[in-house]
Amino acid sequence: MKIRSLLIIGFSATILALQSCNNSKNSEGKEISTNVAVSATDSRGKKITLPHEAMRVVVLYNALVDDVYMLLAGEKIVGIPQQIYEMEDTYRFLSKLDDRIKNKSIATPTFGGQSSNAESIVGLKPDLVLTFNTDQDNITQIENLGIPVFTFSSLNDEKILEELKNVGKLLGKEKRAEEVTGYVAEEVKKMRASQAASPKKIYYAWSKGRIMSTSGKGSLIDMAITLSGAQNACPVPVEAPNISAETMYKWNPDLIILWNSKLSDVYSLKELEALPAVKNKQVFAMSPSFPYDPHTVKFLLFAKQLRHWCMPEYSQEQLDQDVKKAFEVIYGKKGLI
Missing domain, CATH: 3.40.50.1980 (Nitrogenase molybdenum iron protein domain)
Structure with missing residues (x-):
């Protein structure tokens, strides 16, 4: 009996050892x-x-x-x-x-x-x-x-x-x-099924005050702008083109969107003060930027924020509800925002 007990103990130890190797x-x-x-x-x-x-x-x-x-x-x-x-x-x-x-x-x-x-x-x-x-x-x-x-x-x-x-x-x-x-x-x-009949043109400016740097056709930002129901004002199929003020006037965007830049970075530029989007105060900053990071699935919220700025019928109240719901789903927790 003693030998049998020892064998059982030894066998159990071996099983435990093998299990520990698999954990x-x-x-x-x-x-x-x-x-x-x-x-x-x-x-x-x-x-x-x-x-x-x-x-x-x-x-x-x-x-x-x-x-x-x-x-x-x-x-x-x-x-x-x-x-x-x-x-x-x-x-x-x-x-x-x-x-x-x-x-x-x-x-x-x-x-x-x-x-x-x-x-x-x-x-x-x-x-x-x-x-x-x-x-x-x-x-x-x-x-x-x-x-x-x-x-x-x-x-x-x-x-x-x-x-x-x-x-x-x-x-x-x-x-x-x-x-x-x-x-x-x-x-x-759902967003693609409810596009605007006459899309507005959006000019996207890069971060840290780089107002004359934008995102062209085929870029991630271009995708988000299109998803919002708007149109990228930049028609150039280049990832990150640098442009002149003259080109900005030629493109004549309806809105200018900033990422990690201040509104004053645009409004302080003398060369843009006659641009209709500037004169009409249609310059918006994506701030705080974290909820709208387009490099993650939050490209969806980036596009929804653009839709609100472009389409008054998509209200701030509806946007807030959509952002709250999205955060609950993508982070698996309520009450984060």
């Missing part, structure tokens, strides 16, 4: 099953395969941090851009979702700007890094260190939804990704 801990010390491989294709068309769902994630761009919280996977984040703490509206909102953000305790493996520190990233022991596909030097360096990298492009609405679904697979949040993207896709369909 790991996330950034908060919670055990997660790791016995199922996951894979997804990123914006480069590259298939990223992990031996189990990602549990320690470093995110190198602000918009992608936002994506992870939308997927209700914020506890997996172990590294973020320094700008998360520096951008007031972003920091304030994400602090409601994660005390680590509020306490500024999540590591920032960056030099400042968009430069990342490979040594710091390695020290965080991530099993996945998220970044944009334009960050090629960092991507190559990180992958050469044996760390999987999933890239985003955020080229348009379809790519944004597709990339959120795919990263959801790697984070073990496939069902959650379907919930968010399903809601956004349905709202997009």
